[in-house]
Amino acid sequence: MIDDILDRMTLEEQVSLLSGADFWTTVPVERLGVPKIKVTDGPNGARGAGSLVAGVNAACFPVAIALGATWDPALVQRMGAALAGQAKSKGASVLLAPTVNVHRSGLNGRNFECYSEDPVLTAELAVAYIQGVQSQGIAATIKHFAGNESEIERQTMSSDIDERALREIYLPPFEQAVKKAGVMAVMSSYNRLNGTYTSEHSWLLTKVLREEWGFDGIVMSDWFGSHSTAPTVNAGLDLEMPGPTRDRGEKLVAAVRNGEVKAETVREAASRILTLLERVGAFEKAPDLSEQALDLPEDRALIRQLGAEGAVLLKNDGILPLQKAGLGHVAVIGPNAAEVRVMGGGSAQIAAHYKVSPLEGIREALSNANSIHYAAACRNNRLINVFSGEMRVEYFKGRDLAGPAMATETASKGEFFWFELPSSELDPSDFSARMTVSYIPVESGEHVFGMTNAGLARLYVDGKLVVDGYDGWSRGDNYFGTANVEQRQAIHLEAGQRYQMTVEYCSPAASEEGINLTAVRFGVEKPLGEAEMLDAVAKAENADIVLLFVGRDGEWDTEGLDLPDMRLPGRQEELIERVATVNANVIVVLQTGGPIEMPWLGKVRAVLQIWYPGQELGHAVADVLFGDVEPGGRLPQTFPKLLSDNCAMVGDPQVYPGKDGHVRYAEGVFVGYRHHDNSGIEPLFPFGFGLGYTRFSWSKAKASTTQMGAEGVTVTIDVTNIGERTGSELVQLYVRPVGSKIERPEKELRAFAKLRLAPGETGTASLVVRPRDLSYFDEGTKTFRAAAGRYELVAAANAADIRSTVAIELASEWIGETDDRSI
Incomplete structure (x- = not known):
């Protein structure tokens, strides 16, 4: 059938298959009955065509490092099958997961999205995940191929890795995904590998992947990760994403006509696209691309089980599990107690059906809720808390908010990342928007407003300019390095008074590369200071048990930037020290996407690492704390005592974070525990460590x-x-x-x-x-x-x-x- 379709296709039609139609779909050829299919992020849930910050609700599963901590391929395979059902509910035939890059250091912002520092553990879990997904007729996409172990300048950085390290450490998860799981799709990474972009790397995409390993699926670019026409096609990159095309289309047709690309090369790539459609059943029944929120009880139960199986008990002097009967007064303290941190940031984000906080889970677990005393104590967010509340959004042609609104909608959150605009008459490179919302403070005092924007924006309160995202715009790390550094301004507000907040936004001009991300995020918060810290310490002093929830969130553990260090952000270390001084029964519950330094470890009785375990966070952690289930996790990554104990932290910028466009993997194969063994550096907690009951x-x-x-x-x-x-x-x-x-x-x-x-x-x-x-x-x-x-x-x-x-x-x-x- 495939050959027959190709025989009847024009060159232009074959070429059309090699680029996306838009952000999430492939190009159809209607006259020959070739349908389009949809792809969807991502590793811990199926988002669908919604933006990173909005969309149809979906089941939110644990992140990959939490799955790595389960060391349980069978359980991960069940999750893969469940995710396939979620992908189907979003009208998608291809799931853009799993991510199998290796934990080279403790600072990679995307470590949470990867399984482990070890290629064997990574490969076994990736194979199980892929088998689960593809058993339900959905294609899995293993990524990012290859050498994407840091987010710093990832679009241009060359990962300089010797072939031995590639073959022994970084390539085996991809190799086994091909040979054992028959993965249907591979996504190239943004970075260069030994000087050549991976999307143009014929040794990687053709010699190794296809000729040596026998891969017969499609290779797609990461989004906007294709940089040329003939070099990518000749190297073996089948699908340029997203669409509409920037490097193919008429350019590729011309390249064939002038001999830069053989017509047979285009036909082979088009054949692989058609084969993918056949494998996911698209020819038998054209996919329904509509999206639904599929909230299944079996998914809820599996997410809760996965959360407990991935929880790693790092220290316990006998205080855990807690006995519910006669527990007395419990202080639940910390910035991660009531705030719900269930996933990392970036393309892995989804709109979860619901999110259970640790505080909610503990209250449900204990019959006497009056014995629970809560205090946040301090904040740990990287950005000002995003505004939450109903707002009116108006869209205009042009970048000056002039003329009648072309579209109007309501939103519930002060964050917008537009993949698609609400009107076809709006040009992504030439539109503006106004957001209007009322804000009523609960407390009087200083409030801090913050805003970051890809494009230009200003924030007004009662008509007065408070945050200026126009003048002095300076590029930062937000929105994959396309937005400015968050701008902040504090003003005094009175409790109970209604204030009108207005944000005026205009899109950035079209870039030469055709990459035009449009986004704005704004928020407001009342700072937590010494009074809130003292309140938390007082509640801890009067409690029988202190459950202290600290860590990071998806603003720190995120695609697009690496971490600055391995310390708990904000005043959290101070909080642990002060609470431990007044109460001897402190249990620290950590939420991070990787290792942290623990100078306070000897002052607390127990430490439980729970990662970002998905929407059932609060239930899973309560199950473990109160002994309903065992903490089943074991570390998939070595926890060093100090940042300097990492294999990449040798004081040479060429080795990390990179210099002059190159990062040299000088440690070779000595990554993770291999490094600790050979250097004689004792870790804080070794690879595979974890206690039970x-x-x-x-x-x-x-x-x-x-x-x-x-x-x-x-x-x-x-x-x-x-x-x-x-x-x-x-x-x-x-x-x-x-x-x-x-x-x-x-x-x-x-x-x-x-x-x-x-x-x-x-x-x-x-x-x-x-x-x-x-x-x-x-x-x-x-x-x-x-x-x-x-x-x-x-x-x-x-x-x-x-x-x-x-x-x-x-x-x-x-x-x-x-x-x-x-x-």
């Missing part, structure tokens, strides 16, 4: 044979629950080369199993190691090689807790070709 005993590891052969070696470990509660235990299996002449990591994870056992129950972890698992990549011969000799298979609970080892022999050197598809 029960205890386990392990047998010694046993190998099925002491000689490595083509079929591999099976290692078994018996684990018994010797405690009084049901719980889970993680069994890791590392390979340690003995006497290697090549510089290699001290040990490398090669397999794992998570066993869930009732009291007294014994389970067996059966883990297989194959010849390639013993190997390293030899850049000279371009092959994977394992030297003959002795290897140790190391059974461990985490990277620093080795339980037993078993030695095996490889009789003769093993060599594996890069195009071996039997992985």
Whole structure:
């Protein structure tokens, strides 16, 4: 069928398939019955065609690092299948997920959206996620291929990575997604790889992906990540997104006519697009692109389960789990207690069906709500709190708010990121808008107004200019580096008085690259100062237990910028210190997208890391705190003691954050625990660490044979629950080369199993190691090689807790070709 359609297509029609029609759909060819299909973000929910800050409600699942902490591929596969249902509810045939870039440092703003620092864990979870999604007829899209481990200047930065590090650390998750899961789509990254944009990288997109791994799906650009015509098409980039086209269309037709691109190359790319449509069933039944909010009880239950399974108990001196009976007075304190931080920022954002705060979850869990005393104490948001309340929005032709309004609508939030405008008569590069809303302060005193805008904007209160986003506009990190630094201004407001807030916005002029993001975000908040801190300390002093919720939010852990450090923002560390001084029973609950420094660790009784676990946040954390379920998570990323302990933090700007357009991955393969092992730097919490509410005993590891052969070696470990509660235990299996002449990591994870056992129950972890698992990549011969000799298979609970080892022999050197598809 595909060949027949292609035979009847003109060159222009084939070319039309190689670019999007708009932000979210492909181009149809109606005369030949070729429908258009929709794609949707993202990893933790299906947003649909709405903007990053609005849209039809969707189920909000835990972020990827929380899934990494589950170490549970079966559970992740269930989530993938559920997400496919969510994608269908948004009329989408392609889900733009999962994200599998490796945690190179603790500062990547997008670490929350990636699974782990380790390629094996990342690959196993990615395969499970993809299998779940594609089992329901929805295409998964693995991203960002490749070398996108930082958000700093990501559109232009060259990630300079040697081939050994690529082959051993950064490419394996993509490789296994192709070979094991049959992923249908790959998204190229924004950055350059060793000097060449990945969207133009023929070695990456054709030699490695297609010729070596056998990938037969489509490769699409990240949004606005295509920079040329002939180079991208010749390299193997099938689909330019979003549309309408900037680099293809007539330009590509001309490139074919003048010989820069072969007609057969265009036909092959068009064939892959049509094959994708066939695989998702678009030819059998044209997709219904309408969108609905699908709120299923089974999704709610799964999200709640995932939240608990990903929660990592980092410290517990016996205070957890809390007993509800006789608990006494509970102080619930901190900026993350009542504010609901369920996801990271950027393209992963969705409009959740609902969001349960920790405070709400705790109140539901405890029958005596009167025993709960809450205080925010301080703030930790990067930007002024966005305004929430009904407002009128008027849209005008031109950039000067002149003439009649071309469209009018109401909005409930002071944040606008326009993918589409409400009238076809409005030009994204030549429109203006006015937002009008009333604001009634609850308290008298100083209030801070803030605004950031991609485009130009001014904020007025009762007709007086308060925030000027015109004069002195200076580019910042917001909205993927297209908006200004947030402008702030404080004014005095009286409680109960009605103030009229007006924001006047005009779009930026069209850019030469055709990238024209239009956005504005404004808000107001009353600062929290010493009085609020003292109130929190007083409530803590009078409580029997303090639950202290601290961390970050999606303004810090976000696409578009890296973190400034590994410290808790604002006055949160001070808050922990002061609360711990007046109460000995402090439990810290952390919400971050990665590791933080913990100078206060010795002063609190327990620390629970819950990440951003989705819309059931409050229920999941209450389930763990009160012992209804066990904290099932184990760290998917090493938590260093200090920022300087990260492998990329060596004091060289060329290594991080990059210099002169290049960032050099000088550490090579020594990422995460590999770096800590080889440098002798003790981490705060090792890779794979996590406590539970029960205890386990392990047998010694046993190998099925002491000689490595083509079929591999099976290692078994018996684990018994010797405690009084049901719980889970993680069994890791590392390979340690003995006497290697090549510089290699001290040990490398090669397999794992998570066993869930009732009291007294014994389970067996059966883990297989194959010849390639013993190997390293030899850049000279371009092959994977394992030297003959002795290897140790190391059974461990985490990277620093080795339980037993078993030695095996490889009789003769093993060599594996890069195009071996039997992985």
